[in-house]
Amino acid sequence: MSSYQKPKGTADILPGETAKWHFVEETARQIFHDYRFQEIRTPLFEDYHVFSRSSGDTSDIVTKEMYDFHDKGDRHIALRPEGTAGVVRAYVENKLYGPEYVKPEKVYYMGPMYRYERPQSGRQREFHQIGVEAFGAESPAQDVEVIAMAMQLLNTLGVKNLKLVINTLGDKESRQAYQQALVEFLRPHFDELSADSQTRLEKNPLRVLDSKDEHDQEIVTDAPSILDYLDEKSQQHFDTVQSLLKDLNIDFVIDPDMVRGLDYYNHTIFEIMTDSKAFGGKMTTILAGGRYNGLVEQLGGPDTPGIGFGMGVERLMLVMDAEDVKVPVDDDLEVYVVGIGAETNATTLEMVQALRKEGVSADRDYLDRKAKGQFKTANRLNAEYVITIGQDEMTNRVANVKIMATGKQVQVPFEQIAQHFEQVQQQLKEAE
Known part of the structure; x- marks a missing residue:
């Protein structure tokens, strides 16, 4: 600790x-x-x-x-x-x-x-x-x-x-006139005031009205009002x-x-x-x-x-x-890219970077988890889509894109995902 x-x-x-x-x-x-x-x-x-x-x-x-x-x-x-x-x-x-x-x-x-x-x-x-x-x-x-x-x-x-x-x-003139009246009112109570208010009475009498001391507050209850000196x-x-x-x-x-x-x-x-x-x-x-x-x-x-x-x-x-005010929180993860096998490391990194450049929030694994662990992480992060890339996907330059909420998935070329992800989203909606 x-x-x-x-x-x-x-x-x-x-x-x-x-x-x-x-x-x-x-x-x-x-x-x-x-x-x-x-x-x-x-x-x-x-x-x-x-x-x-x-x-x-x-x-x-x-x-x-x-x-x-x-x-x-x-x-x-x-x-x-x-x-x-x-x-x-x-x-x-x-x-x-x-x-x-x-x-x-x-x-x-x-x-x-x-x-x-x-x-x-x-x-x-x-x-x-x-x-x-x-x-x-x-x-x-x-x-x-x-x-x-x-x-x-x-x-x-x-x-x-x-x-x-x-x-x-x-x-300034109204304040000075009021300040003089306030001093005349407070002077007879000088010994009863707190130490802070005694100092303020000499330097800035209006601050006595702002005192947090309970006895000071009682004294100023009957003090003249600024509204009478405007x-x-x-x-x-x-x-x-x-x-x-x-x-x-x-x-x-x-x-x-x-x-x-x-x-x-x-x-x-x-x-x-x-x-x-x-x-x-x-x-x-x-x-x-x-x-x-x-x-x-x-x-x-x-x-x-x-x-x-x-x-x-x-x-x-x-x-x-x-008041339990509900604050809109924009931390949704749109895409999680799952890589199966160490050889997918560079490709998955390129994919998340391409998506981010499109304005899509994207993430991937950095802890060398197995595929099962990566899917669990995507779930925990509430990812809307999961893109899976393994050896076959790298060979064919095509990836599986799945809607996590429904399980619906389609195969999409890497290039389309990296450059036109909004088209992929539309394609998935039409397939539902």
Whole structure:
């Protein structure tokens, strides 16, 4: 038994299970394509400050969860804990805001992320995200397009009982006015707050609303609401988002206490939740995002509005398993070539290669099994057809092709099998 084990908080995604991942990824690719989002791929690691600057020095990601280190050139490097910051860095560095690019610039990504946190169901240290970002449009309609696409993706993947929760953080001025009111409310409770919230009160008071500490949650129950501090422009943006969601018949709930965990959000933020039995029937977020006007500028680019979302794939998989979502698996074997005698080795190899070039899935024996063992293997692999080649077949350049389900078989010249297998299939159907 091997003494080597995977690192804590990681998982092996084995053959069979990967078929589900392909289904999710290809479904996402197709839907994103329909909405005119294109794929972007960024490095797994970035300069530490890409994340500390964008996510905020007080966020849990930066203060507790980042995998960071100094490399051999003494550069401070971090494994990416989320997708947005790296995409924004790429957008700025490659000048995707230039006049030659059509706006909005709409991109998607998928891949592994890393956070050092306590592993639990649906939450690993190496986890995978699928996400989108749209740059250059300030319109509330862009917010709604991103939300609608997220809902369509989850519906298409078979996730049931979805609940869309939205809120707004307003623009910079609204947020500052609300932040001041929140500080005035929380200051008298300073000694009662958790250590984390005491730190956040000094650096980013809105994050106190996001505290997981039960006593903190009790304190903020009576806190003022961001919705009471929106200026006219922010209120109009949020009203339009609600109106457009209703126009698209997308149900939603407003939660004024939702702030999201990263510092770069403003205006519309949202979470899509489900009460799947995968999490004991408790409402759990499986996709979340929001607008982040100002983040591009923060990372050195021009003032550019943006909005996006991220979805945890492992968490989604748990929900799909609990909902017993049937995933189409395309691993059918069409042809198994049986070779009788060592002298058929080269011919059977040539045959499977010719079939594969025709786009036919084909396999043969590589363990020197007897003919009986090869037929058993063809059965186990659920091969649709078996082609048998022995000494006589090699002499006459004709092989037996059998339909495994019915036992019907015909003799067919090697050349026809190798070049026109679809004709052989038709011939067998007519012989039935």
